[in-house]
Amino acid sequence: MNNWICCQLGAREHYAIPRALHQGGQLTHLITDAWVTPNSALNFLPKPLLINLRERFHVELNQAAIDAFTASLIQFELNQKIQKTAGWQRMIACNYWFQQRALESLQKISNSLKSPLTLFAYSYAALELFSYAKSQGWRTVLGQIDPGIIEEKLVLAEHLKYPIYRSNAEAAPPEYWANWKKECLLADRIIVNSQWSRQALEQVGITQGKIEIIPLAYQPPPVANSFVRSYPQNFSLARPMKVLFLGQVILRKGIAPLLKAAEKLRHQPIEFWLVGSPDISILPESTNIRWIGAVPRSITAQYYQQADVFLFPTLSDGFGLTQLEAQAWRLPIIASKFCGDVVKQGVNGILLEEVSGNAIAKALKSCLDNPSQLEVFSKQSTDISHFSLLKLRHSLEALSF
Numbered sequence: 477m478n479n480w481i482c483c484q485l486g487a488r489e490h491y492a493i494p495r496a497l498h499q500g501g502q503l504t505h506l507i508t509d510a511w512v513t514p515n516s517a518l519n520f521l522p523k524p525l526l527i528n529l530r531e532r533f534h535v536e537l538n539q540a541a542i543d544a545f546t547a548s549l550i551q552f553e554l555n556q557k558i559q560k561t562a563g564w565q566r567m568i569a570c571n572y573w574f575q576q577r578a579l580e581s582l583q584k585i586s587n588s589l590k591s592p593l594t595l596f597a598y599s600y601a602a603l604e605l606f607s608y609a610k611s612q613g614w615r616t617v618l619g620q621i622d623p624g625i626i627e628e629k630l631v632l633a634e635h636l637k638y639p640i641y642r643s644n645a646e647a648a649p650p651e652y653w654a655n656w657k658k659e660c661l662l663a664d665r666i667i668v669n670s671q672w673s674r675q676a677l678e679q680v681g682i683t684q685g686k687i688e689i690i691p692l693a694y695q696p697p698p699v700a701n702s703f704v705r706s707y708p709q710n711f712s713l714a715r716p717m718k719v720l721f722l723g724q725v726i727l728r729k730g731i732a733p734l735l736k737a738a739e740k741l742r743h744q745p746i747e748f749w750l751v752g753s754p755d756i757s758i759l760p761e762s763t764n765i766r767w768i769g770a771v772p773r774s775i776t777a778q779y780y781q782q783a784d785v786f787l788f789p790t791l792s793d794g795f796g797l798t799q800l801e802a803q804a805w806r807l808p809i810i811a812s813k814f815c816g817d818v819v820k821q822g823v824n825g826i827l828l829e830e831v832s833g834n835a836i837a838k839a840l841k842s843c844l845d846n847p848s849q850l851e852v853f854s855k856q857s858t859d860i861s862h863f864s865l866l867k868l869r870h871s872l873e874a875l876s877f
Contacts, residue, residue, distance in 0.1 A: 478615075478873075479504045479590055481582070483597040483605050485574045489797075491534045492693040493596060493619065496869035498540050504589060506537060507578045511544035518546070526550070543581040545574075564648055575604040582608055594877075599624075603655050606662035615877050618663035620794070623676030623814075625653055627728075627792040634727045634791060641756035643727055660686070664877050669795035670816040676792075688875060691816055692795045693868040696804035696860050697777065705806045705854045707784065707847040716745040716764075717844050720783035720807070722776060722798050725754035730789030730812065736833025737840060738765055744844060748787075751779055780805040784850060785843055789831050790815050804860050808853035810839045824856050 480502050482494040486509065497503040510532040512518050518526055529546065552573050556566055582595075582605065595609040598619040606616045628648060635645045660666060660677075666686045668674050674687050711717045725731055731750075738748050742764050753770040771779075780786070786802035788811040795816035802809055803818060809825035811818070819825040826839045843850050861867070 478502060478592050478594055480594045480596055480872075481505045481507065481589075483507045483574075483578045483582075483595065483602070485509050485571065485598065485601045487532055488598060488619075488621065489692055491537060492865060492868060493872070494540065495534060495536045496693065496865050496872060498537055499865065500869050500873065502873075503540055504593070505541045505543060505581075505585060507543045507581050508532075509544065509549050509574050509577075510546040511542055512546060513538075543578075543585075545577045548573075548577060563644075563646065564652065568649070568652060571601040572604075574601050579604055579608055586612060599659060600652070600656060602659045603662070606659060610662055615664050616662055617875065618659055618666045620666055620668045620673060620677065622794045623673045623792050624656065625680050626676035630791050631728045634732065638727060638732045641727060641732065641758055643756050645727070657682075665875050670793075672792070672814050672816075673794050688871075690868065690871045691863055692797050692800070693865045694797060694800040694804070694860060694863045695865060696801075700777075700804045703781065703805055705851075707851045707854075709847065711745045711784075711844055711847060713745050716747040717840075717847075718747050718749060718782060718784045719787050719840060720749045720751065720779055720785070720802075721787050722751040722779060722801075723788075725750055725752045725756060727756065728791050729793075730791055730831050730836075731756065733831050733833045733836055734787065734789055735760055735765075737836035738762060740833060740837040741840060741844075744841070746840060746844060749779060749783065751776070776801070777805070780807050783807055785810060785825075785840070787836070787840075788812065788815065789828060789836055791831055800858075800860060800863055803858045806854045806857045808843070808850050808857075810836070810843070818858055820858075824853050824858055 480497045481504050494503050494506045510529050512529050512532045519530055561569060594615040594617055595605060596617045596619060597605050599621050602618055609616050631645055632647060635643055660682050663686060665688055667688055667690050669692050671689060674689055677687060678684055708715050721734060723729055742762060746764055748765045749768055751768045751771055759767050780802055786807045786809045788796055788799055788809060790796060790812050791814060793815040799809055799811060799816060799818040809819045812828050812831045819827055821827045828835045828839060
């Protein structure tokens with residue numbers, strides 16, 4: 477049996493990779509930046525303080541061997557605020573800080589580890605760790621969190637196309653991508669979450685044979701299993717079609733074409749719900765748009781339940797977990813092709829021909845005119861068990877080196 481060490485900066489995927497490995501008895505250590513158990517003193521501070529750290533725990537890993545640097549992380553963040561760093565400078569500093577602390581942990585435990593050993597780390601915070609792993613003869617697996625350089629080019633082009641929104645996107649420093657390519661060279665296997673990410677990596681010369689597509693894992697709330705969705709015979713001003721967008725309100729997510737579609741459909745019985753923190757300077761006012769803003773994760777379910785269709789017009793996403801969240805509530809999806817393969821055209825939703833206002837408006841008008849089709853899409857929602865933690869575990873076990 478292969479033993480794994482997971483080095484994870486942040487709580488990505490709710491610790492799905494280490495959880496899956498731990499269930500299979502293959503997780504030797506989880507090394508992460510912060511870990512806040514329920515009885516930690518941090519949980520008893522006033523709520524506004526360190527609120528982001530309070531979700532840095534998962535009960536399924538309660539018995540796992542975990543190294544974390546919570547106090548060091550708090551000190552690091554304070555120093556960054558004092559130094560007034562931001563953007564790429566702060567992100568790169570955080571990635572470097574984590575690798576240095578994780579490297580110290582690896583050096584302490586390396587003599588007690590049994591072979592064969594695989595080190596897993598996420599992209600952009602793996603270079604130093606992989607260099608050490610290779611010196612020890614370990615296998616290395618890189619978790620690629622996004623489509624990389626290709627995504628950056630698409631996003632920057634979108635910002636040039638829509639300067640009116642004055643978003644703050646900027647290109648990563650050259651050394652950021654240079655270090656990433658070194659990570660890819662040191663990785664024995666590279667996990668991506670979608671065919672789109674695989675294509676994006678191949679376009680910049682990443683070795684095709686290293687890349688393995690493993691979708692994200694998702695565990696729906698038990699109450700979703702019994703949820704029944706219904707649609708009216710016709711939509712009207714009294715009962716408009718409710719279109720949900722849930723996520724970051726940013727240009728990368730296709731927000732500009734979405735707003736164009738809303739403008740085209742302003743005289744139709746359609747209501748757009750935009751749930752998420754906005755990062756654009758102008759929020760157009762319209763009678764058919766509700767700017768709901770950021771909400772706690774605990775109440776996102778009510779929006780999935782009350783909506784009629786989920787809109788995910790992303791320009792680029794490694795996967796897009798919100799698609800699985802929507803499908804868990806049997807909510808039909810209109811999505812772009814530049815994300816994880818959840819939507820099957822004409823089965824559980826509609827794939828956009830292109831990410832444009834015209835294409836989005838056309839897809840929504842089709843749903844508006846055919847509520848019965850939405851009901852069919854709902855009944856044919858994706859089987860979420862295909863994205864289970866057990867499925868993830870089997871995919872990791874099946875990796876060949």
